Amino acid sequence: MAIDMSQTTGVGRGGSSEGGGLKKGPKLNAFTGVLVGALGYLFGHWMGNAIAGGYQQVVGSGQNDTAILLGFIFGTIGFFLGLGILNYPLQKMTGIEPPTDEPEQAQGMMKYFRYTLDNKVVGIQYLFGMLVYFFTAGLLAMAIRTQLLSPTNHIWGPATYLEVVGEHGTMMMMMMTSVVMGPFGNFLVPLMIGSKRVAFPRLEAAAFWFTPAAYIILLSALWQGGFQSGWTGYAPLSIQQGVGQDAYLFSFGLLGFSMICSALNMTATIINYRAPGMRWSRLPMLAWGMITVAFTMLLSVPVLIVGLYVMALDRSAQTSMLYAGHGGSSFLWENLFWFFGHPEVYLLALPGFGVVTEILPVFARKPLFAYKTSVAGMIGVAVLSFFVWQHHLFQSGMNPDMRPLFMLTTELISIPTGFLYLVGMGTMWRSRMRFDVPMLFVMAVFFNFLFGGITGVYVSDVPINVTVHGSYFVMAHFHYTIMGQLMFSVMAAIYYYTPLYFGIKLSEKLGKIHFWTMFIAFNSTFLPLFALGLLGMPRRVFEYAQRLQHLNQWVSVSAFILGLSLAFFAVTFVWQLAVSKPKSPPNPWESRGLEWQVGYPVPHGNFAKIPVILAGPYEYGDPNALPVAELSAVGAHSASVSGGDE
Amino acid sequence: MAKTMNFPTYSSEEGKKHARNIVAIWFVVAVIADLIVWFVYGPHMPPGTMTDQARGAQFDIKVVSVMAVPVLLFLWTFGFYAVAKFRGGKDRAEGYYIKGNVKTQAAWYIITASLVLFLAGFGTYELVLPAGAGGGEGPSPIWRPSTNKLLQVQVIAQQWRFTYRWPQFGGMETTSINLPINTEIQFNVTSLDVIHDFWAYQLGVKADANPDSNNVAFAKTLETGRFTVRCDELCGIWHGAMFNYGHVVSQSQFLSWAQSMEAQNASVTKLLPKYATTYTPSYLGAGGGYYPAGDPNGTLN
Numbered sequence: 001m002a003i004d005m006s007q008t009t010g011v012g013r014g015g016s017s018e019g020g021g022l023k024k025g026p027k028l029n030a031f032t033g034v035l036v037g038a039l040g041y042l043f044g045h046w047m048g049n050a051i052a053g054g055y056q057q058v059v060g061s062g063q064n065d066t067a068i069l070l071g072f073i074f075g076t077i078g079f080f081l082g083l084g085i086l087n088y089p090l091q092k093m094t095g096i097e098p099p100t101d102e103p104e105q106a107q108g109m110m111k112y113f114r115y116t117l118d119n120k121v122v123g124i125q126y127l128f129g130m131l132v133y134f135f136t137a138g139l140l141a142m143a144i145r146t147q148l149l150s151p152t153n154h155i156w157g158p159a160t161y162l163e164v165v166g167e168h169g170t171m172m173m174m175m176m177t178s179v180v181m182g183p184f185g186n187f188l189v190p191l192m193i194g195s196k197r198v199a200f201p202r203l204e205a206a207a208f209w210f211t212p213a214a215y216i217i218l219l220s221a222l223w224q225g226g227f228q229s230g231w232t233g234y235a236p237l238s239i240q241q242g243v244g245q246d247a248y249l250f251s252f253g254l255l256g257f258s259m260i261c262s263a264l265n266m267t268a269t270i271i272n273y274r275a276p277g278m279r280w281s282r283l284p285m286l287a288w289g290m291i292t293v294a295f296t297m298l299l300s301v302p303v304l305i306v307g308l309y310v311m312a313l314d315r316s317a318q319t320s321m322l323y324a325g326h327g328g329s330s331f332l333w334e335n336l337f338w339f340f341g342h343p344e345v346y347l348l349a350l351p352g353f354g355v356v357t358e359i360l361p362v363f364a365r366k367p368l369f370a371y372k373t374s375v376a377g378m379i380g381v382a383v384l385s386f387f388v389w390q391h392h393l394f395q396s397g398m399n400p401d402m403r404p405l406f407m408l409t410t411e412l413i414s415i416p417t418g419f420l421y422l423v424g425m426g427t428m429w430r431s432r433m434r435f436d437v438p439m440l441f442v443m444a445v446f447f448n449f450l451f452g453g454i455t456g457v458y459v460s461d462v463p464i465n466v467t468v469h470g471s472y473f474v475m476a477h478f479h480y481t482i483m484g485q486l487m488f489s490v491m492a493a494i495y496y497y498t499p500l501y502f503g504i505k506l507s508e509k510l511g512k513i514h515f516w517t518m519f520i521a522f523n524s525t526f527l528p529l530f531a532l533g534l535l536g537m538p539r540r541v542f543e544y545a546q547r548l549q550h551l552n553q554w555v556s557v558s559a560f561i562l563g564l565s566l567a568f569f570a571v572t573f574v575w576q577l578a579v580s581k582p583k584s585p586p587n588p589w590e591s592r593g594l595e596w597q598v599g600y601p602v603p604h605g606n607f608a609k610i611p612v613i614l615a616g617p618y619e620y621g622d623p624n625a626l627p628v629a630e631l632s633a634v635g636a637h638s639a640s641v642s643g644g645d646e
Numbered sequence: 647m648a649k650t651m652n653f654p655t656y657s658s659e660e661g662k663k664h665a666r667n668i669v670a671i672w673f674v675v676a677v678i679a680d681l682i683v684w685f686v687y688g689p690h691m692p693p694g695t696m697t698d699q700a701r702g703a704q705f706d707i708k709v710v711s712v713m714a715v716p717v718l719l720f721l722w723t724f725g726f727y728a729v730a731k732f733r734g735g736k737d738r739a740e741g742y743y744i745k746g747n748v749k750t751q752a753a754w755y756i757i758t759a760s761l762v763l764f765l766a767g768f769g770t771y772e773l774v775l776p777a778g779a780g781g782g783e784g785p786s787p788i789w790r791p792s793t794n795k796l797l798q799v800q801v802i803a804q805q806w807r808f809t810y811r812w813p814q815f816g817g818m819e820t821t822s823i824n825l826p827i828n829t830e831i832q833f834n835v836t837s838l839d840v841i842h843d844f845w846a847y848q849l850g851v852k853a854d855a856n857p858d859s860n861n862v863a864f865a866k867t868l869e870t871g872r873f874t875v876r877c878d879e880l881c882g883i884w885h886g887a888m889f890n891y892g893h894v895v896s897q898s899q900f901l902s903w904a905q906s907m908e909a910q911n912a913s914v915t916k917l918l919p920k921y922a923t924t925y926t927p928s929y930l931g932a933g934g935g936y937y938p939a940g941d942p943n944g945t946l947n
Contacts, residue, residue, distance in 0.1 A: 158883040230880045236857065237840040237882060324858030324926070330841055331856070365734060366741030370751055395843065396854040397784040397835075397861030404770040411766045418758045422751065425724050430661060431741035432734035443729070450721055454714045461769040463706045463779035466852045467693045470843060470878035534692045536847045538878045541886030621743040623653050 030113040030212070033082035037213070040078020045071035057318060065316040068224075068243045072250040076213050083115045085206050115209060117201035120602055123187025124501060125208050127494075130179050133215060134487075135570060137171035140164050142563050145556040151544045161542040163226025163244070170218060170231040170248060174255050177348045177486060179211055181297075184351065184493055185266050185290040187501065191595035191602065192284045194275025194611040194629060199268035203261040210258035214251035221247035230540055232341070235322035235333040239314050246315065249308045256305040263294035263301075270294075275629070277613030284593060284617050285368065288375050289354020292382040293347045299386065300343035307336030331398045338389035346385035346413075348482055350378055352489035353420055356445050359496050360427050361618040362591045363439035368618040369426025373419050380416025384409060394465045403462050410460035417453055421446070436589070437511035441492030444519050448484025452477060455530065473533025479526050491518070494573070496589065502577055503600040505584035510572045517565035524558035593617045594628050607631065656742050664731065672723040676716040683711045693850045696873065696894060698866040699780030700850030706772050713761065782835065782853025782861040785923065791864055796832040799823070800921070803835070803842035803855035806884035808875060815904050817921040818911045823875065823892035826900035827867050835861040836924050843879035846892065848872075854879055860923035867894045 048067025058064045080086050091098040112125055143164045147155050156164070190198055198204050221227055221244035229238040229245065233252075238245050270291045274283070311333065313319040320326040322333045353374075361368045368374060387409040394403055424446050433439065455477040458464050468474055491514075499505050528551050535551075537544050544552065576582060587596040594617065598606060611629040619625035688708045693700045732741075773779045778789040800811040802819075811819045825831060835844045837855035844863075845852045848871070853863040870893075877888035895903070908915075919925060 158886060162880075162883060162885070228880075228882055232880075234841050234880065237880065240840065240882070324856070329858070331859075334841075364732075364741055365739070367743060367745045369744065370746045373746075373751060393854075395782045395852045396841075397782040397856060397859060400778075400782070400784040401788055403773065403781075404766075407769050407773075408766040411762045411769075414762055415755075415758050418754070421721060422754045425721070425728075426744070426747070426750065428724075428728040428732060429744070430664065431728075431732045432739050433728070433732055434734045434738075435729075443725070446721075446725065450718060454718055457714060457765060458707070458710055461706060461710060461765065462773045462781060463699075463703045463769065463776075464710065466699070466779055466781045466850055467703050467707075467847070469852060470845070536692070536874060536876070538845065538876050538886075540880045543886045619743075621653065621740040 028082060028084035028115070029110065030083065033079045033209075034216075036082030037075045037079030040081075041071040041075030043078075044069075044074030047074070052316070063243060065243060065246050065312075068246045069250060069312055069316055072217055072246070075217075076210075076254060079213050080206070080209065083209055085115050085202075085209060088202060115205055117205055118604065119186050119190050119198045119201065119204065119606075120501075122205055122208050123183055123185075126179055126182030126186060126211075127501070129208065129211050129215075130176055130183055130490075131570070133171055133175040133179070133211075135566070136215075136219070137168050137176055138563060138566060140168035140171065142560065144168060145559040147542060148544070148552050149556045151546050151549050151552070154542065156542075158542045159226070159228060162228040162230075162540065163222060165540050166227050166230050166248070167218070167222060170252070172482075173231050173344070174252050175211065175215060175218065177482060178255055178259055178344070179262075180348065180351045180486065180490065181262055181266060181290055181293055182208060182211075183490075184286065184355065184497070185262075185294075188497070188595050189266065189269060189287050189290055190273065191598060191606055192287050192593065192617075193270060193273060193278050194594055194607065194613060195269065195273035196605045196607055196610065197273070198265055199272055200261075200265040204265045207258045207262035207265065210254045210261070214254040214258070217247050217254070218251035221245075232337060233311070233333070234337075235311065235314070235330050236324070238311060238333070239323055246312070249311050249315075253305055253308045253312075256301045256308070259297045259301045263297035266290050266294040267298065275611050275613050277629070279613075281371070282613060282616040285357035285371075285374060286351075286354040288378050289351045289358075292378045293350045296343045296347040296350070296382045296385060300340045300347075303336055304340035304344075307333060307340070310336070331396070334393055334396060334398065335389075338392045339386075342389035342392065343382075343385040345478065345482070346381050348486050349417075350381060352445065352449075352486045353378060353381075355489040355493045356442050357420070357423060358593075359438055359442050359492055360424060361620055362496075362589050362593070363434045363436060363442070364427050364431035365434070365620045366427055366431040367616075367620055367622070369423050369429070370419075371616075371618070374423040377416040377419030377423070380419070381413060384413045384416065388413060391460055391465075394462050395469050407460055407462050411457065414453060414457060420449075436495075437506070437508055437515055438492045438496035438589070440512070440515045440519075441488050441495065444515070445485055445488045445492065447519075448480055448488060448522070451527070451530075452480030452484055455480065468533055470538055471533035472529045472537045472539060475539050476526050476529035476533060479529070484522060484526070488519075488522075491515075491569075498577075499584035499586075499588050500595060500600060500602070503584055504576060505582055505588050506573065506576055507582060510568075510576075514565060514569045514572065517568065518562065521558050521562035521565055525555055525562050528555050528558075592619060592625075592628050597627075597629065597631060653740050664727070668723055668727050671727070672716075672720050675723065676719045679715050679719055680712045683715055684708060687711075692847070694848050696848045696867065696869045696871060697780070697850055698868060699776050699864070700848060701868070702772055702776040702779055703850045706769070709768065710765065713765070717761070777864040777866075780850040780852065780863055780865055782863050785860040785862065787862045787864070791830045791866065793830055796830050796864075797826065798832050798834065799825070800834040800836070800923075801844045801853075801855065802838060802925070803844060803877065803881075803888075804838040805840065805882050806877070806888040808842075808844065808877075808888070808890060811918075811921060812904065812908075813921045815908045816912070816915055817918065818908050818915045819918055820907055820911070822890065824900055824903050825867055825892065825894045826897040827870050827894055829897070830864065830866050833863045833865070834923055835863065838925060840881050841879050842877050842881045842888070845876045845878040847874045847876065849894075852878060858924050858926060870894045870896065 045067045048064055048070035052058055052064055052066035088098050111121055147161050186204055224244045225242040227241050227244040227248045229241060270287055310321045314322050321328040323330055357368060357374050388406060390399060390406045391410045459468055459474055459477055495506055495511055532548055532551055537548055586599050611631050613629050615626040615628050617628050691704045691707045693703055695701050774789050777791045778787055798813050802809045809819050809821055810823050811817060835853040835855045837857045839857060842855040844855055849865045851863050851865050853861045873892050875890050875892055877885055
């Protein structure tokens with residue numbers, strides 16, 4: 001993709017909306033995308049039937065995975081065509097020079113339903129996309145807990161229960177948490193590093209539009225019989241399943257492409273588009289979080305895509321790579337999946353660390369303690385996360401003699417993770433903390449992640465792992481790390497950044513009601529799960545021992561309260577954004593961050609001139625601190641700065 | 647930020663006072679908590695004391711807990727103290743301009759690294775010593791019991807039940823499991839279809855059941871009683887219903903049970919495929935041929 005690398009001209013200028021591509025083309029948006037996508041699906045499905053309709057396997061089972069997969073492939077291509085995403089590359093490839101001047105700007109809400117190159121619009125698209133995925137998966141969690149109110153009375157049969165569990169896990173892990181770089185990275189990083197644009201606006205926008213396609217396809221599994229393999233999709237169970245499994249593997253693959261596109265853009269942006277004076281030692285922590293995540297994604301996601309491709313071939317073309325007896329092995333998928341999966345679960349933690357270390361100094365009114373340690377912690381977690389994946393397979397019988405090594409690497413990762421606590425405690429030490437809602441969420445992250453981290457030591461110890469592997473203990477452990485850490489960080493970021501995104505300051509009173517109900521209900525839901533696991537309750541069961549009923553009921557009721565708390569957030573958030581619109585002063589938190597200096601609404605192109613960075617963003621408490629940047633870079637300072645790329 | 651700010655003056659004496667308070671509170675609370683963890687909860691920690699391996703796991707949980715609880719409590723003490731004492735007031739003052747402290751940082755690195763390295767070493771020792779700690783060790787385990795007098799129990803998992811084969815009792819297959827006390831047992835775990843997991847909770851044994859692969863785990867029984875067997879790896883719709891109970895009984899009771907089962911099952915045992923560490927299920931009789939030739943299910947071709 002040819003990209004004009006200069007910051008003052010080029011495709012990303014001024015947040016142009018490129019729907020249509022050709023100057024007088026039709027107005028393309030998500031709805032035309034869905035329409036063309038549906039036609040593409042029909043075409044692919046017809047083609048699959050034409051190709052594979054006569055296969056013995058298809059005739060015998062009445063299940064044509066080839067048709068479904070081709071339907072998804074052509075459906076997605078159609079969706080992209082219908083959105084106008086492919087116009088630019090197709091025109092380039094066929095020698096037509098695409099227009100570089102700005103097409104007509106879509107106004108109002110409509111711009112969020114179009115393929116657009118403005119990093120701020122993409123950030124907001126991601127934000128709402130992520131919330132939709134989160135609430136969908138959250139509703140499924142409510143369904144799980146309803147079933148588990150009783151050990152013997154069933155709302156659904158076991159098949160439906162496992163479909164719900166699989167959808168919940170996959171929706172949360174692959175859809176909701178994997179896009180977490182989107183809402184904050186895309187919107188904030190260019191503002192934080194003083195850039196007018198991201199490096200690859202088309203990749204960034206395409207990365208978002210993969211996710212609604214994946215969402216629709218993943219949900220479609222529910223009316224195709226679902227998939228009963230959980231989000232881990234262990235073979236050969238996943239090879240046995242009906243066509244719902246195709247929806248799982250295809251949507252997961254789309255998310256993989258989304259992550260790669262998004263990570264490429266983020267890495268290139270942070271490396272190349274820092275303003276003069278934005279040295280690595282001044283880079284805001286949120287940007288550090290994003291670039292470490294992006295590197296981790298770039299290296300791990302291709303392995304997932306390969307694994308999913310192998311699964312697709314096994315299911316459609318009977319290649320037998322993932323199951324025993326014909327040359328394949330069920331260990332192969334476990335390895336490929338977790339080689340991606342373990343970096344994945346840490347790359348969910350890193351944006352959370354970034355958000356927390358970004359917000360904490362603002363409310364503690366102190367510099368970030370041990371900045372370099374904090375960065376080293378993030379890099380350490382990112383690097384070590386590639387060497388721990390077999391701790392998911394301690395009891396699998398695969399590579400048993402390597403277990404001490406994987407136990408060591410897993411436990412080593414608590415050193416860089418522990419840096420977060422050192423940084424947090426150092427920053428809080430003799431600070432002047434202000435407990436506004438974002439700060440409450442930040443404190444909750446420290447509280448919750450402590451349980452997640454300390455129980456991580458238990459699960460990584462092989463002898464203890466014999467008891468807790470695959471039990472509710474592990475389930476509680478990763479809900480503490482992902483929901484307790486990441487979701488609370490996301491909430492902190494939402495409350496913190498709404499003034500910048502929407503010019504709206506969410507009500508402190510409503511925010512505190514949301515915070516306290518969510519915090520208490522979250523802990524009340526997930527703490528007892530550790531006990532359930534230790535008492536012998538395995539994961540993903542629809543029936544359990546009678547003696548565990550009281551604990552399970554406690555958990556279910558707490559989960560419903562947690563659900564209500566989040567529903568309260570959804571309603572009050574949308575109400576304040578759309579109806580009551582409480583106006584925010586510029587920079588209500590008195591942050592030094594560069595992103596807060598541009599004012600609301602953030603202008604197209606972010607900065608009138610490339611700023612010159614004069615100081616780090618966390619110099620609180622220093623009466624002589626320079627402002628973080630000279631926004632109009634003329635005068636004395638511009639000659640003396642170094643760093644950046646200009 | 648065009649507003650006047652309030653910068654307080656720094657006193658290092660006050661800092662030392664805060665540090666002493668935090669350490670004192672933490673020390674008292676941590677000692678009490680550790681005593682409770684070890685003596686009150688410790689004896690009840692899972693998975694119990696039924697086998698050597700279960701006792702090892704319980705000891706491990708106790709050791710990790712007495713190390714983890716003080717860490718947890720230190721951070722809690724610090725957190726609550728900070729929330730109580732380091733609050734901003736109405737004056738909207740700024741905090742102190744402290745960007746790091748070499749001694750504190752170095753202490754933190756050294757303490758966390760030592761804890762982690764100790765735990766990794768301890769975990770390895772506890773894994774190797776009780777013959778693999780009851781975990782699945784693959785087809786050729788290197789951490790074995792010192793004796794060769796092992797009771798062989800093959801666990802065959804399939805959707806959705808466990809059966810057991812006893813090579814030392816004529817290769818018979820049973821649907822229930824009884825084990826003799828004070829005996830070293832070798833579980834050979836395999837599967838006929840998808841991945842399952844053999845979890846005998848009270849025995850402290852867990853091993854994945856993989857198709858076409860043998861996964862060995864060891865346990866030495868020390869107490870009689872009932873234990874639960876559950877599938878612990880998602881294996882399809884009836885995963886949640888895939889469990890049964892087993893019993894550890896006296897050696898003479900076990901022997902009479904096994905011999906009577908052997909006699910009772912003799913006619914069926916003849917129809918079974920020869921005992922092997924793995925079986926490849928095939929309707930067509932290829933591979934390991936778990937189903938005998940005359941199997942009424944073998945008609946799919």
